[in-house]
Amino acid sequence: MNFDAIIDRSGTRALKWDDPLNEPGKPDILPLWVADMDFAAPTEVTRALEDRAAHPIYGYTREPKDYAETVASWYRRRYGAEIQAGDVCLAPGLVPSLGIAVRSLTEPGAGVVVLTPVYYPFYDIIQSNDRALIAVPLGQDGDLRYVIDFSAIDRSLEAAAEAGHRAQAIMFCSPHNPGGRVWSKAELDELSAFCKERGIAIICDEIHADFSLGSTPFTSIADRAGSEEPRIVTLGAPNKTFNIAGLHLSHFACAQKETLARVKRGIAAAGFSQPNIFSIEAAYAAYRSGEPWLEELIAYLRGNIDYLVDFAETRLPGLTAIRPEGGYLVWVNASELIRELGLSNDAELVRLLAEEGRVRLNPGSKFGAEGSGYVRVNVACPQSLLIEGLERIERWVSARKKGA
Numbered sequence: 001m002n003f004d005a006i007i008d009r010s011g012t013r014a015l016k017w018d019d020p021l022n023e024p025g026k027p028d029i030l031p032l033w034v035a036d037m038d039f040a041a042p043t044e045v046t047r048a049l050e051d052r053a054a055h056p057i058y059g060y061t062r063e064p065k066d067y068a069e070t071v072a073s074w075y076r077r078r079y080g081a082e083i084q085a086g087d088v089c090l091a092p093g094l095v096p097s098l099g100i101a102v103r104s105l106t107e108p109g110a111g112v113v114v115l116t117p118v119y120y121p122f123y124d125i126i127q128s129n130d131r132a133l134i135a136v137p138l139g140q141d142g143d144l145r146y147v148i149d150f151s152a153i154d155r156s157l158e159a160a161a162e163a164g165h166r167a168q169a170i171m172f173c174s175p176h177n178p179g180g181r182v183w184s185k186a187e188l189d190e191l192s193a194f195c196k197e198r199g200i201a202i203i204c205d206e207i208h209a210d211f212s213l214g215s216t217p218f219t220s221i222a223d224r225a226g227s228e229e230p231r232i233v234t235l236g237a238p239n240k241t242f243n244i245a246g247l248h249l250s251h252f253a254c255a256q257k258e259t260l261a262r263v264k265r266g267i268a269a270a271g272f273s274q275p276n277i278f279s280i281e282a283a284y285a286a287y288r289s290g291e292p293w294l295e296e297l298i299a300y301l302r303g304n305i306d307y308l309v310d311f312a313e314t315r316l317p318g319l320t321a322i323r324p325e326g327g328y329l330v331w332v333n334a335s336e337l338i339r340e341l342g343l344s345n346d347a348e349l350v351r352l353l354a355e356e357g358r359v360r361l362n363p364g365s366k367f368g369a370e371g372s373g374y375v376r377v378n379v380a381c382p383q384s385l386l387i388e389g390l391e392r393i394e395r396w397v398s399a400r401k402k403g404a
């Protein structure tokens with residue numbers, strides 16, 4: 001696969017490229033934000049979609065008989081997790097499925113913990129389902145690497161319980177978006193033991209599972225259910241892995257029979273009974289034939305991350321990139337640059353970079369108050385585009401400094 005190929009996405013209604021600041025027909029803002037990739041999906045996926053589209057009747061569709069086994073064998077082969085076909089069930093896109101998990105495992109008014117900063121829809125899913133958000137900051141070590149602060153969680157649990165919102169679940173992101181942590185087996189064991197002791201269920205979003213880039217292998221929390229406690233449900237999807245996010249399909253994997261039964265009732269209550277006709281064809285083809293493509297992709301992403309980290313170190317003083325252990329999103333501490341340029345916050349930096357520098361990033365504060373002063377950079381694009389984006393940032397910073 002040629003990941004260097006530049007594929008024009010204009011005219012495809014791409015959320016990432018169709019920027020409101022672009023003049024019509026002139027997509028000149030380089031988008032290093034929305035978490036999809038500017039790479040063609042595996043050929044087998046495109047072929048499966050074309051084949052299905054060629055048949056002109058697009059009626060209700062069953063999943064292939066061995067789909068659950070295909071997913072389960074992915075967990076066993078890629079993550080070393082002992083998941084069986086009967087532990088897997090199909091679900092709509094991952095974000096709607098987080099809502100299903102919250103409604104299945106917690107009661108209205110109960111507390112749901114998130115460790116911040118975190119993927120921003122977590123906040124909304126919890127609150128719009130009438131659960132109380134318990135936001136607990138992650139700790140950071142000397143290299144700005146995020147760590148779970150169990151005593152901080154305990155303090156927040158106590159305060160929430162006093163306010164009448166006893167915690168019933170934690171919504172956990174593994175690997176972590178935006179911080180790029182691939183949680184170690186030891187950390188996940190500690191989290192499970194902590195939640196078991198306190199009767200808290202774990203809803204674990206593993207959508208970035210397939211992009212473990214550093215020395216820590218990804219560990220799925222899906223199969224650590226020796227018993228029914230703590231309740232653990234994991235959510236996975238082919239969406240990020242194979243760049244088919246617009247097809248919106250996910251799955252639950254849960255080795256606990258009673259918990260899985262609750263989730264299945266929740267899926268039924270949400271009215272989901274069959275997958276979208278195209279998403280199931282794409283996902284099936286991807287899980288069966290996409291592995292060689294994925295291996296090449298991971299090698300390419302590592303190259304892009306190295307490039308970004310090195311560029312920030314040598315040419316972008318004031319920006320400190322945290323090398324991700326997993327995922328293609330790089331969390332960058334911009335607080336020094338914000339201060340040097342006399343800006344008020346990361347949102348202003350991101351706005352000016354888009355308006356004047358013609359490159360768009362995500363503002364860190366969108367991921368929670370602890371993300372303020374940060375920006376998030378998506379490196380899943382041909383390296384020449386990444387270089388162009390970084391050079392635009394460099395030129396804009398230097399012009400600003402001269403003007404300042």
Ligand SMILES: Cc1ncc(COP(=O)(O)O)c(C=O)c1O
Nearest residue numbers: 035093094095119177205207239
């Ligand atoms: C942690 C995490 N969960 C879920 C999603 C989106 O899932 P979906 O598009 O299947 O709803 C994303 C996309 O960026 C993500 O980063």
